[in-house]
Structure formats: C-alpha cells, structure tokens
Amino acid sequence: MRFSANAIVAAALLLAISLEVVPASAQSLQMPSDAEIRAQMAKQRQDTAEALGQKIVPVKPGTFKAEVPVIKAPPPVKTQSLDDVMKQYAEAKKGPQVKRGASDLIIFVSFSLPKEILTELARQAKATGAVMVVRGFKGGSLKATKLAALEVNRAGAPWEIHPELFKAFKVKTVPTFVVASAEAESVLDDGCSPEASFSSVSGNISVELALDTIRRRAQPSIAKLAESRLAMIRASNQPGPLH
Template identity: 35%
Template sequence: MNQYPCGVLIAASIACSVSSIAWAQAVLPSDGDMRVARQRMEEALKGMGPARIANPLSVPKTDALPKPVAKSPDISQIAESYRHASSPRSEIPSDIPELMVFVSFSMPKEALERIVAQSEKSGAVLVLRGLKGNSLSRMGEELAALVGKRNVTAIIHPPAFKQFKVAQVPALVIARSGQATKIGEDGCAAPASYIKVDGDVGQDYALDLIERQAPNWAEAARRYAARLAGPRP
C-alpha cells in the first residue's frame, strides 16, 4: 500500500463522501465526524512541517563582491600635473601665436633635456604623440623624470602631429591658435596658420631662422627668442 500523508487520505475520503451524494442517498457525516476529520487533518498538516524550496536562490552579499578598480587617470590629468601657475606661458599675451615643440621619448635623453631647459625659458609647450610603452603610469614616471621641477607644460595630443604635418621629431611649430584649429578634410591645419622647423636644432636657431626667412612670423619669433635669451645683464 502506498504511504500518503494522513491529511491527504482524510481529505480524499471526505471528497469521496461528498461526491457520492449525487449518486446515492448516502448518510451525511455528522457535525462531530466533521470536527474529528478536520482536527486530524490539521494535526497531519502540522506534522509535515513548513514547505521547503529544493534549490533556494542565494542572494550574494554585496560586501563580498570585488571592489571596483580605482579609475585610471585621464591623459589630460598627466598634462595638467606639469602645468604650473608660475610657468612663463602665463606671461605671454593671448594674441601671440603658440610655440610648440614636438618630441618623443625615442629621442636621445640629452636632446630632450635640452629642449625642456629651453622650453622653461621660452614658454614652449611640449607635445607628445602617445604613451610610453602604452602605459599611463610609465608615461607619468617618464614625464616626471624628464620635467622634474621645471616650469614646463607637456601635453599628449596625437592629432596635433597630423594637424601640423609633423613626420619627425623634434619639430618646432609656431601656430595661430584661432586659425590652426580650423582643420581641413585631410585633418591638417591651413598652411598659412602655422610655420614649422624640423630637425634637432636649438630653439634659438629655429626662432632666428623663422625671424629672418618668414616675415609674417618674425614678430612672434622675435618675442619668443627674447624670452629664451632672458634679461640682458
């Protein structure tokens, strides 16, 4: 005989008794019988205990979840970290064209150090193409080692290399910011909006060359050259 919970058997017997009324004139159970049956059913249900879920869903504890990794600093933050309030650029009138020197960490260390030292005097902005070894932290370390405590602005801006057609470094560029930002379909600035000197030469030589050979840029070159030379004794 199959074993069923007592409550199920009692409920089935009551159902059979009630359904048999439609087919035969069976005697209905008395109130006492109904109370006894109900009591037995309640006792049987109590004995079965509370219902359980076979595979209950577990809610993960939020404090056990891995913590998010600290947000990586933006590239611009690296550049800003080397932008000092006392930089010579703060003394350059806004209407003067921008002086930039395009460099790379692939250049000899001595050449980079010379450019940094000259840029501190002239107010030139150092422009790099990308990250050293594709590592943001390594680039920060390299910039810190290169710039040190000098008042020099260094930025990482790959589009500028195409904008001013810089194919080799170092390259010195003087650009009119208002015009140079108007990029053509080829991604380059208008030729008349900037002037460029390629080659590993000092800023004094490049500025002197521009002053002598490019009348439209002579005034800007002369101002930056004066800053580079410093006050006369």
C-alpha cells in the first residue's frame, strides 16, 4: 500500500498539534499523600462548621462519656402469686381457732363438687376454724388445683392436699365432716385412726348440722368436742345453712 506525500504531511502535523495540547505536567501525574488528604478533609470540616456557626472540638481518646437520663418511674406493684394464696389457706386469720391435734374439725371435699357448694363450705370453714381437705391435685396439675381453690375460696379458709387423711378417717364420699380428738393422730397398722378417736358424717349439709349430728351420735368424748364447737358457733351466730 502506498501513501501520498500529502497524507504523510497531514499525519505529521496532527501529531505535533496533539503533543502541544497535552501539558507536560500531565505526563508525570502524582497522587497526594495520606497526610495531605487528612489535612484537606479537616479543612473542609472546619470550613463547613464555620459556615454553620459551630465550632468542632476534637474529643480525646478515652474521654467520651454518655449521659443516661434519669427517668422517674412509679414503684413496681407487688401482685399476689398463686403460691401466696395457697399459703394463706394454711393460716386462718379470723374466726374461732382450734389447735390442730387437740380437737380437729375437718371438711373433706373434692373439686368435683359444684362451685357454689365449695364456696359456701369454705365460708363456713373459715368461720368455724375448720380445715378443707382434698385428696389430690385437680387433673394431676398443681397449677389447676391452685386456680380451682382460689376461685371457690374467697373466704380464705385453710386448705390442705392430704390423701392420707382420707384413709385415716375412712372417707369414701364428699363432703364429709370429721371431728377428731388428739388421739386420732396415732395411726393403726392399716393406716386408719382408732375408731374411738373420731366421728364423721357425710352429706350436703351445713357445718352446724354436721356437728349437731355428731354430738347426738358419737361416743361421749367426741360428742363433747362437737358440742363445744357447736356452742361456739351458735354464740357467734355463724354460719347459716348451706344454700
């Protein structure tokens, strides 16, 4: 391939012009150092702060502290747990009190009884110093037992879960009312208390009627305990018949 003289001259002129346009300093371009970059950034921040009317105060390492505001909140309110409620069942705060082991008045119940009957029996137990006793946990659950007892025991009568007492006093049905002397604490080989140490009556009746029945039918020592308790109840005019 041949080039004309004019084409060669034109190419030479174009190359010369391009060399004249590019500055010589561009042929040896150098990047700024880290120190120069940091200085430039600091200057830009300073210029921005001054423009906004602020002054940047550098923070020395290890001197930064966060201020946590103090919030005045109301004190926490303590709520009564189910364990606290069950503990109250073991302590009767009001009404006639009878020392356990001296002459007990026990009402054997079950959560299978209607709630209104359990509620009334709990009220009478609280008023007469009797103890409510269930055989075991409702549905095998401690939590369900506590909730069921809380629902029917607004009076705050003492409750116990005591399957051995059902055997000791030969309780087969509920409700059953038992008056027991101190000798009832002794247990025979079959796990039952001596016959002469307690007397019981079953049925949907009031505590007052149960005590009167035991007073009339039991052996003299137990009948005397029932009569004494009955006199105490009548003196305080409590409780009324079961509704």
